Amino acid sequence: MQAIRDDLTTRAAYVSDASIYRRVPAAVAEPSTVEEIRELLALARERGWPVTCRGGGTSVAGNAIGEGLVIDTSRHFNRILAIDPDAMTATIEPGVVCDDLQAATAEFGLAYGPDPSTHSRCTIGGMVANNACGSHSVVWGTSADNLVAVTVMLADGREVSLERGGTSDERVTRELERIRNRNLAVLRTELGQFPRQVSxxxxxxxxxxxxxxxxxAFAGSEGTCGIITRLTVRLVRRPAHTALAVLGFADAFEAAAAAHALRVPGVYTIEGMGADLIEALRMRPGREDAGSQLPRGGGWLYCEVGADTADGARQRAGELAALVADRVVDSAVIPEGPEARALWAIREAGAGVATRLPDGGEAWPGWEDSAVPPARLAEYLRDLYALMDEYGYSGIPFGHFGEGCVHLRISFDLASEGGLARYRSFIHAAAELVHRYGGSVSGEHGDGRARSELLSTIYSPAALRAFAEFKRVFDPDGVFNPGVLVNPEPIDRGIRPGPGARTFDVAAVQAFSRDGGSFASAVDRCVGVGACRSDVGAMCPSFHVTRDEVHSTRGRARSLAEMLRGESITDGWKSRETLEALDLCLSCKACVAECPVNVDMATYKAEFLNRHYRSGLLSFVGPGRRPMAHFTMGWMPYVVRLLSKVPGAVRAVNWLESFGPVEALTKRLGGIEPRRRMITFATQPLTAWHRQRNGAARGGDAVVGRSGDAGETVVLWPDTFTNFAADAPGRAAVEVLEAMGYRVLIPMGEVCCGLTWHSTGQLGQAKRALRQTLDVVAPLLEAGCPIIGLEPSCTGMLTHEITELLPDDARAANVAQLAVGFGTFVAAHLDAGKAWPFRSLTGHGGAGDGGPAAAVCQVHCHQKALGEGAHGYGPELRVLERLGVATSVVGGGCCGLAGNWGFEPGHYEISQRLGERELFPAVRAASEETIVLADGFSCRTQIAQGTDREGVHLAEVLRSALPGQHLPGR
Incomplete structure (x- = not known):
């Protein structure tokens, strides 16, 4: 039998989904077979546990959480059993992710019609249970519309199959017929009145x-009637070609008023959003230009059309504006491709983006998925906004305007008793409003704990009795998901961000400037939409390997929130459970860029570690001591600097470490993973080489630069790794920058960005190192010289973390403005049309004579986290293209070493599995002539220790393009 997980670390990760609700489960299980589910139900009966089934945990209504046994089918019970292209059906287990089914059916030209914005991580079982729809429901309908058959397990372990015409159980069939026959008028006049009436x-x-x-009929039952064990779903034919018509209107109300007129043949989507969503998105780091490609307007409709040819799709898309000519103010037609995908990414990020209003305030689900007949949407939306104004609320609308369904996050005050009372009053008033328009409190995603209480507002007592009878047919003892749909829980019970949620919130060491200085507010950024569970992108590396909810960014955020609450996790910052949840966080910062609300788990982890352990050197001894690896790796800048000052010490250490027993003893004493190889140190630091190369220092001992150089002065940052461990990139960078016409200075004093102390949660020492650094570089700051970083993680400290650690130091803000990555600086030089001394590397290997040089590029995770724009990897790719290098960028995000993390005991297996995802295979498959490019010291170390190749820095590639030089390794 599948092991029951009743440890608090796991239970804390499952306390919530994407809703505002919180329930601490008694246990969690992840079955892989039908028999295991049967055994779990028997155990639940024995222990008196209610049962909740969970897929991707992306429910916005609180229908994927419970206080008993949570059965998670997403990890193991997720096989595609059969695809029948002739019948256009697929038979699957409930844990299959929507995108995985899409990928498997694409080879037949087919697709699964429902595609909610969480399609990269939500499961089909969860979609059917909540009757999810998605943007293409205009043409392909809801999950119920696309369900052919379903097999469910009842609380007694029996399986019943349901399909058109009845069920496999005569009793169940008779009872369903009896419910129908007794309620014909109700079923015909109250239900099924418009497409998105799913309450x-x-x-x-x-x-x-x-x-x-x-x-x-079973679809949309929200786990209240049984556990889905098998589904057969209908597939649809994909259009050969698509085009996207984006129509701009004066505001979201005008867009809503126009939407129903666009429900014409050939239109696959009619999605709407307002300008507020774009403003909120532009608040996100690196997204300042979001929506710049949209046509003029304050509200927009996305109308995708399909046709047999690309020209036909574009033509039909171009005709749509004429259908709403009296309202549209601008329009654009975008053919299928990257630009269309970028526009869709804006809409799909809505569920997360809308949780932060343009003014930075919090917004919450609650009145999330209301729907009315499409022709009445504009009227309803105007009245809803008037109601929000009456209560002093604001929010961001978006959603399926063509189907009359609106997603809306609202600025509820959920943290106080008065705020909760006001929330309750508003929700009931909104339910009365939607009922007046003949609408539904839920247009998809189910009623859950958020709206089940409201069913009595929109349905008659007779309809409610029919609902109760339906549940009793399948679940007479009320085992499954109690409190949902039938005998509902109060809508204000167990609110996650409610009163008492911040027992252990104290003044943070870091500024948390985006969250008003509050660590708890930063943690509350995670609303649970589950983007961290997606296989698309770099977030979250450890989850990609383990598939364990605990190791998702969301799971860690839930553990931190439970720690702050102090109810289930009662020892606050000393919590071992939260430490365990954070342990496999690589601090890669992918969540900063890829999470829709920019959760920064690396920063949260640093804050936690700083408080979990004592501060200073004494924290490495006595009870509650830090891991020794935090000293070995965290204090490395200090230790290697001391070694470099003792003549012959570095050479002696390298020599001693070359002996296996000595290296093993060092790792044991230093708390280093025994299977890792120790790094070696440069016998001459970069700074010493630069001083010797350029003679006497100019301006005292602060900086050294070539005295005869003319032209602009730049500062090359001597990070610890480049200065003391791998100086080849630094030397190459000096030569390259000088060849480009710059005078290169290097700080000679003790400078450090504090990275290793930050990543190990020694924030006091990180701040001291930064203050000392600012004292050293003060003259350079006054001169306004660009500060060029070679190590992406250190550059990130200088551009981002420095102002969070030293928010009141103007010099820190100055550094953040002046610091720039090496590739970004070179690209700016290229774009400015300045002298370009480099020859093309075309014809120098990788693709035969005359072909471009080839490179496999591992992008440092911190560099990738900043996006593909001015401060991401895009500039570096432009430089490589100019050099005539054909690049293949390794996907998958972090290399798996992640600085100190990969050297800590207990991380080796995960580290290697991360390397084996894409990096190691790509490097091994590369020819000997192919350049293996990795700007990060950790990345190069991981490549060297996981393959037989050595990685090089962009600076080394550029140096090879100078006259008289050759490609690295040639």
């Missing part, structure tokens, strides 16, 4: 005219 149970599917479809 309650879909009993109208039991009508004879609807084929007595028991499977479709």
């Amino acid at each position: 309650g149970y879909g009993l109208h599917h039991l009508l004879s005219e609807n084929g007595f479809d028991a499977a479709k």
Whole structure:
């Protein structure tokens, strides 16, 4: 039997989904077979646990959490069992992720129609359970509409199959017929009145005219009637070509008013959003130009059309504006491709982006998925906004305007008793409003804990009785997901960010400038949309390997939130459970860029470690001591600097470490993973080489530069790794920059960005190192010289973390403005049309004579986290293209070493598995002539220790393009 996980570390990770609700489960299980599910249900009966089934945990209504046993089917019970391209169906297990099914059916030209914005991580079982829809529901309908058959397990372990015409169980079939026959008027007049009316149970599917479809009636039951063990779903034919018509309107209301007129044949989506969503997105780091490609307007509709040819799709898309000519103010037609995908990314980020308003305030789900008949959407939306104004609330609308469904996050005050009372009053008033428009409190994603109480507002007592009868047919003892749909819990019970959520919130060491200085507010950024569980992108590396919710960014955020609350995790910052949850965080910072709300788990981890352990050198001895690796790796800048000052010491250390027993003893004493190889140190620091090369120092001992150079002065940053361990990139950078016409200075004093202390949570020492650094470089700051970083992680400290650690030091802000990555600086030089002394590397290996040189590029995770724009990897790619180098960028994000993390015991297996995802295979597959490019010292170390190749820095590639030089390794 699958092991039950009842440890607090796991339970804390499952306390919430993407809703505002919190329930601490008694246990979690991740079955892989039907028999294991049966055994789990028997155990739940024995222990008196209610049962909640969970897929991707992206529910916004609180229907994927519970206080008993949570059965998570996403990790193991996720096989695609059969695809029938002739019948256009697929048979699957419930834990199959939507995108995985899309990928498997694409080879047949087919697709699964429902595609909610969480399609990269939500499971089909969860989609069917919550009757999810997605942007293409205009043409392909809801999950219920695309369900052919479903097999469910009841609380007693029996499996029942449901399909059109009935079920495999005669008793169940008779009871469903009885419910239908007793409630014909209710089913025909209250249910199924418009496409997005999904609140309650879909009993109208039991009508004879609807084929007595028991499977479709079960869809949307939100885990309250049984556990789905198998599904057969309908597939649809993908259009050969698509084009996107983006229509601009004066505001979101005008867009809503126009939407229903666009429900014409050939239109696959009619998605709407307002300018507020764009403003909120532009608040995100690196997204300042978001939406710049949109046509003029204050509200927009995305209308995708399909056709047999690309020209036909573009032509049909171009005709749509004429259908709403009286309202549209501007329009654009975008053919299928990168630009269209970029526009869709804006819409799909809405669920996360909308949780932070343009003014930085928090916004929450609650009135999340209301829907009305499409022709009445504009009227309803105006009245809803008037109601929000009455309560002093603001929010950001977006959603399926063509279907009358609106997603909306609102600035509720959920942290106080008064705020909760006001929340409750608003929700009931909103339910009355939507009922007046003939609408539904839920247009997809189910009612859950957020809206089940409201069913009595929109449905008659007779309809509610029919719902209760339906649940009793499948779940007479109320085992499954109690409190949802039938006998609902109060909508204000167990609010996660509610009163008492911040027992252990104290003044943070770091500024948390985006969150008002509050660590708890920073943690609350995680609203649970689960982008960290996606296989797309770099977030979250450890989850990609383990598939364990605890190791997702969301799971860690939930553990931190539980620690701050102090109810389940009661020892606050000393929590071993939270330490365990954070242990596999590589501090790669992918979440900063890829999380829709820019959760920064690396920063949260540093803050936690700083408080979890005592400060200073004494923290490495006695009870509650830090891991010795935090000293060995964290204090490395200090130790190697001391060694470099003792003549012959570095050479002696390298020589001693070349002996296996000595290296093993060093690793044991230093708390280093025994399977790692120790790094070697440069016998002459870069700074010493530069001083010797350029003669006497200019301006005292602060900096050294070539005295005869003319032209602009730049500062090359001597980070610890480049200065003391791998100086080849530094030497190459000096030669390259001088060849480009710059006078190169290097600080000679004791400078350090504090990275190793920050990543090990020794924030006091990181701040001291930075203050000392600022004292040394003060003259350079006054001169305004660009500060060029070679090590991406150190450059990131200088451009981002320095102002969070020293928010009141103007010099820190100056450094953040002046610091720039090496590749970005060279690209700016190139773009400015300045002297370009480099020859093309075309014809110098990789693709045969006359072909471009080839390179496999591992992008440093901190560099990737800053995006592909001015401060990401895009500039470096432009430089390589100019050099005639054909580049292949390794996907997958972090290399797996992640600085000190990969050298700490207990991380080796995960580190190697991360390397084996894409990096190691790509390097091994590269020819000997191919350049292996990695700007990060950690990346180069991981490559050297995981393959038989050595990585080089961009500076070394550029030096090879100078006259008389050759490619690295040639």
